[in-house]
Amino acid sequence: MLFLAVFGSLLxxxxxxxxxxxxxxVVPFSPGHILGTDNNxxxxxxxxxxxxxxxxxxxxxxxxxxxLIGSALGITAAFVRGKVDIVMSTLFNVGxxxxxxxxxxxxxSVLATNVDINQSVPTWRRVMVLIISLTIVLIPILGRxxxxxxxxxxxxxxxxxxxxxxxxxRQIIMxxxxxxxxxxxxxxxxxxxGVVIIAEASLSILGVGIPDGASWGGMIARGRNDLExxxxxxxxxxxxxxxxxxxxxxxxxxxxxSLDSRESKV
Amino acid sequence: xxxxxxxxxxxxxxxxPRGMLEAVRNVDIEIAAGMSVGIVGESGSGKTxxxxxxxxxxxxxxxxxxxxxxxxxHELTAMTRPDVRSxxxxxxxxxxxxxxxALNPVRRIGAQxxxxxxxxxxxxxxxxxxxxxxxxQLVRIPDAKSVLRKFPxxxxxxxxxxxxxxxxxxxxPKLLFADEPTTALDVTVQAQILQLLxxxxxxxxxxxxxxxxxxxxxxxxxxxVAVMYAGQVVEFAPTTKLFxxxxxxxxxxxxxxxxxxxxxxxxxxxxxxxxxxxxxxxxSGCSFAPRCKYFQNKCLEESPTLKTDPDGHLxxxxxxxxxxx
Amino acid sequence: xxxxxxxxxxxxxxxxxxxxxxxxxxxxxxxxxxxxxxGLSFDVIKGEVLAIVGESGCGKTxxGRAILQLPPPNSGEVxxxxxxxxxxPKDNLRSxxxxxxxxxxxxxxSLDPRMTVKQxxxxxxxxxxxxxxxxxxxxxxxxxxxxxxxSELVLDRHAYEFSGGQCQRISIAxxxxxxxxxxxxxxxxxxxxxxxxxxxxxxxxxxxxxxxLSIIFISHDLAVVKAISNRVMxxxxxxxxxxxxxxxxYAKPAHHYTRALLNSVPIPDPTxxxxxELLQGEPPSPMNPPTGCRxxxxxxxxxxxxxxxxxxxxxxxxxxxxxxxxxxx
Numbered sequence: 001m002l003f004l005a006v007f008g009s010l011l012x013x014x015x016x017x018x019x020x021x022x023x024x025x026v027v028p029f030s031p032g033h034i035l036g037t038d039n040n041x042x043x044x045x046x047x048x049x050x051x052x053x054x055x056x057x058x059x060x061x062x063x064x065x066x067x068l069i070g071s072a073l074g075i076t077a078a079f080v081r082g083k084v085d086i087v088m089s090t091l092f093n094v095g096x097x098x099x100x101x102x103x104x105x106x107x108x109s110v111l112a113t114n115v116d117i118n119q120s121v122p123t124w125r126r127v128m129v130l131i132i133s134l135t136i137v138l139i140p141i142l143g144r145x146x147x148x149x150x151x152x153x154x155x156x157x158x159x160x161x162x163x164x165x166x167x168x169x170r171q172i173i174m175x176x177x178x179x180x181x182x183x184x185x186x187x188x189x190x191x192x193x194g195v196v197i198i199a200e201a202s203l204s205i206l207g208v209g210i211p212d213g214a215s216w217g218g219m220i221a222r223g224r225n226d227l228e229x230x231x232x233x234x235x236x237x238x239x240x241x242x243x244x245x246x247x248x249x250x251x252x253x254x255x256x257x258s259l260d261s262r263e264s265k266v
Numbered sequence: 267x268x269x270x271x272x273x274x275x276x277x278x279x280x281x282x283p284r285g286m287l288e289a290v291r292n293v294d295i296e297i298a299a300g301m302s303v304g305i306v307g308e309s310g311s312g313k314t315x316x317x318x319x320x321x322x323x324x325x326x327x328x329x330x331x332x333x334x335x336x337x338x339x340h341e342l343t344a345m346t347r348p349d350v351r352s353x354x355x356x357x358x359x360x361x362x363x364x365x366x367x368a369l370n371p372v373r374r375i376g377a378q379x380x381x382x383x384x385x386x387x388x389x390x391x392x393x394x395x396x397x398x399x400x401x402x403q404l405v406r407i408p409d410a411k412s413v414l415r416k417f418p419x420x421x422x423x424x425x426x427x428x429x430x431x432x433x434x435x436x437x438x439p440k441l442l443f444a445d446e447p448t449t450a451l452d453v454t455v456q457a458q459i460l461q462l463l464x465x466x467x468x469x470x471x472x473x474x475x476x477x478x479x480x481x482x483x484x485x486x487x488x489x490x491v492a493v494m495y496a497g498q499v500v501e502f503a504p505t506t507k508l509f510x511x512x513x514x515x516x517x518x519x520x521x522x523x524x525x526x527x528x529x530x531x532x533x534x535x536x537x538x539x540x541x542x543x544x545x546x547x548x549x550s551g552c553s554f555a556p557r558c559k560y561f562q563n564k565c566l567e568e569s570p571t572l573k574t575d576p577d578g579h580l581x582x583x584x585x586x587x588x589x590x591x
Numbered sequence: 592x593x594x595x596x597x598x599x600x601x602x603x604x605x606x607x608x609x610x611x612x613x614x615x616x617x618x619x620x621x622x623x624x625x626x627x628x629x630g631l632s633f634d635v636i637k638g639e640v641l642a643i644v645g646e647s648g649c650g651k652t653x654x655g656r657a658i659l660q661l662p663p664p665n666s667g668e669v670x671x672x673x674x675x676x677x678x679x680p681k682d683n684l685r686s687x688x689x690x691x692x693x694x695x696x697x698x699x700x701s702l703d704p705r706m707t708v709k710q711x712x713x714x715x716x717x718x719x720x721x722x723x724x725x726x727x728x729x730x731x732x733x734x735x736x737x738x739x740x741x742s743e744l745v746l747d748r749h750a751y752e753f754s755g756g757q758c759q760r761i762s763i764a765x766x767x768x769x770x771x772x773x774x775x776x777x778x779x780x781x782x783x784x785x786x787x788x789x790x791x792x793x794x795x796x797x798x799x800x801x802x803x804l805s806i807i808f809i810s811h812d813l814a815v816v817k818a819i820s821n822r823v824m825x826x827x828x829x830x831x832x833x834x835x836x837x838x839x840x841y842a843k844p845a846h847h848y849t850r851a852l853l854n855s856v857p858i859p860d861p862t863x864x865x866x867x868e869l870l871q872g873e874p875p876s877p878m879n880p881p882t883g884c885r886x887x888x889x890x891x892x893x894x895x896x897x898x899x900x901x902x903x904x905x906x907x908x909x910x911x912x913x914x915x916x917x918x919x920x
Contacts, residue, residue: 157701161762164659164693165715165769166685175714179705308784408872422873423647452646453811454870457855461869479785482857486864506861523789525814527856531837534796535818537789541754 066138074146095140183259190252194245276333304484307494322350359434363446365426376414424455496553513581596904599912613667642820692766696778698758702750756787835911
């Protein structure tokens with residue numbers, strides 16, 4: 001999947017924008033179109049590939065940003081404790097209480113939609129707003145994980161030992177806390193990628209995702225209408241979506257257990 | 267001897283990522299009714315696995331077990347788990363090192379004790395609660411009435427251990443397994459609990475297997491002692507005889523190395539050099555040889571078998587202490 | 592039991608650590624305060640091994656950490672080599688701390704699982720820039736050899752690959768890296784196997800002899816303490832009961848709690864099982880300690896005076912100080 005996302009635009013597949021008028025609604029494995037086309041003539045495979053790029057880009061960016069900010073906040077809060085921790089935890093809890101799709105919807109409609117609905121908004125603006133809203137949702141989630149992990153690691157004797165050696169707090173966080181908290185964060189981050197991809201798809205189905213259907217959600221949205229006549233238009237992106245999410249989860253698990261197994265005794 | 271518990275040639279190994287872990291090797295133990303046996307060993311000696319195996323509590327696809335365990339005439343090793351469980355409570359009972367994990371944190375004490383009585387002895391709820399109250403008094407918990415209504419987290423370590431003992435003796439078991447019951451407790455509380463166990467045993471006529479790493483604990487609380495090292499029983503004798511007339515160099519070295527209350531101040535301890543053996547790599551020869559101050563070449567090449575003295579003292583050594591070389 | 596009784600303090604120039612009226616309390620909620628250490632004082636002479644003995648809840652571990660200001664005590668003074676650590680600003684405290692190092696109970700959790708042994712021991716050296724990489728490397732090997740580990744075999748391995756005893760050796764090597772003058776050992780052998788304990792105790796003794804360290808040895812195990820200490824301080828519920836050299840304390844304890852402790856220790860000799868009167872009941876909660884003498888609720892010799900007045904430490908025989916209204920004579 002990743003491979004496709006990165007190199008998609010370089011591959012010699014048929015342009016996804018081009019409308020193949022002669023081959024409307026053709027089923028998969030037809031000559032010339034491996035996965036078929038949808039009713040508007042867009043080649044599904046190419047659409048998929050382009051969609052991959054978009055979906056993955058959004059997901060990875062949102063998770064990375066959310067992860068960096070969230071864990072920075074969470075780790076600091078847990079390490080410093082006291083008032084900072086109380087304030088941060090409250091913020092996290094409030095953030096978690098806000099339903100993410102609603103938030104994304106609100107943000108997109110406010111920031112990335114023109115008053116005149118006939119005019120469409122530049123794609124990149126939509127993308128940015130989407131990423132921002134997803135990041136905002138992710139910050140408390142990842143922040144809480146980071147905070148919890150930090151709390152448990154800071155209680156360990158080796159942190160006290162580091163303090164007694166005269167290490168500065170900042171050094172302790174960078175050298176001792178972060179490397180130990182990372183495995184848990186990475187595992188959750190991979191899970192989050194899967195979830196974000198789905199979230200983005202849901203937003204597209206709702207109509208606030210990427211316009212022009214240049215993402216899986218968009219494809220699914222369009223496919224909904226064609227369900228009766230050409231179900232493959234819907235099935236293809238859905239199956240691909242499912243496989244991607246499963247594989248990112250699996251990847252996350254694998255990475256986490258390999259990082260952890262270094263640590264486990266006997 | 268009319269055995270209550272008879273373990274013959276028990277071997278237990280586990281499949282682990284690091285190889286086959288031989289936890290228990292060729293263990294034979296016989297316990298008669300009313301007898302109390304201490305099993306002494308350090309980590310890796312196999313004492314915990316042995317007690318779990320003897321209770322029929324070992325499970326899992328990575329467990330390999332050979333040998334037999336016969337309790338009160340029933341061969342546990344040949345039974346299915348539900349059948350083995352039917353012996354718990356009335357036949358044998360167990361108390362563990364950490365009462366916090368053995369007690370259910372979300373149920374009140376009274377309910378937990380009664381549960382066993384209702385399930386095993388078929389008592390009514392009312393009778394069971396009354397009996398629970400009596401049991402708490404038997405284990406000397408002050409203010410038993412209010413304790414019945416408390417949750418485990420509201421009690422101290424010593425109190426929780428008493429509750430666990432109450433549950434264990436509630437159905438009058440014939441045999442009590444005590445797996446490091448006082449290791450996590452303060453020394454004054456430990457003394458109280460050990461005294462309690464002694465008195466209960468006398469009153470109820472229970473046999474007891476006391477698993478511990480502390481030679482001091484076995485000295486005052488057992489009739490017989492089995493010393494384990496590297497998965498094998500290396501010495502077995504009546505307690506008084508074991509301390510008076512040690513045969514195994516390991517036992518001697520262990521006794522010499524532990525700090526004692528009557529040790530002269532300023533005198534250096536006699537530590538045993540080396541480390542405990544790796545259970546995944548047993549090797550040939552006597553497991554203690556690398557650390558033994560009497561060792562000879564034969565010890566590295568051949569594995570000693572368990573020998574019996576005419577007076578019933580068992581030991582596993584080619585050159586036991588006291589024997590002219 | 593003594594509050595701040597200071598009869599046992601020594602006024603000599605050899606005193607390297609003086610703790611005065613130390614109070615450490617933890618506030619759990621508005622009315623629940625754990626009074627872990629309640630105004631005690633003691634001192635340590637250069638090169639002395641002071642053992643602090645008591646059961647769980649007596650405050651000995653909190654005391655050990657409070658000396659290092661981790662966390663800082665609520666009140667009181669901790670004067671180490673002339674400087675009051677409680678008054679030091681953050682940066683000065685950081686450098687002052689290097690003279691006092693700590694060894695912990697759990698050997699494995701006191702070492703960062705992600706670091707190799709080399710990194711673990713290099714850490715303190717690097718923080719304080721004790722030499723360039725080459726020099727530090729030499730020092731690391733030296734430290735490891737001193738604690739009985741073969742540096743070639745252990746340098747690149749991680750903590751979880753070692754046994755408890757070896758991890759404790761690594762901790763000791765790390766603690767000695769900065770040439771401390773004092774070691775605080777918090778139950779250093781309690782988590783180790785019986786046959787290994789003696790090795791580590793002997794190692795600590797050797798390090799003490801070689802480097803002239805002053806040691807505070809915290810333990811609940813009276814037998815272990817006897818083997819290594821010059822002076823023993825018995826604590827109960829945040830206060831001191833008795834202070835005496837081990838020869839006297841173990842032979843003729845003056846405090847009822849000390850005697851009860853000694854009677855409770857299991858003796859590995861079946862012919863010498865003394866079934867004396869055992870201490871009944873449980874220690875009261877440190878949130879609500881008894882008035883007057885804190886031990887009175889479990890003491891057979893308690894009188895009305897014991898409920899009213901907190902006993903102060905006083906000398907009952909040369910070198911032996913006890914805080915009790917009715918000490919055992």
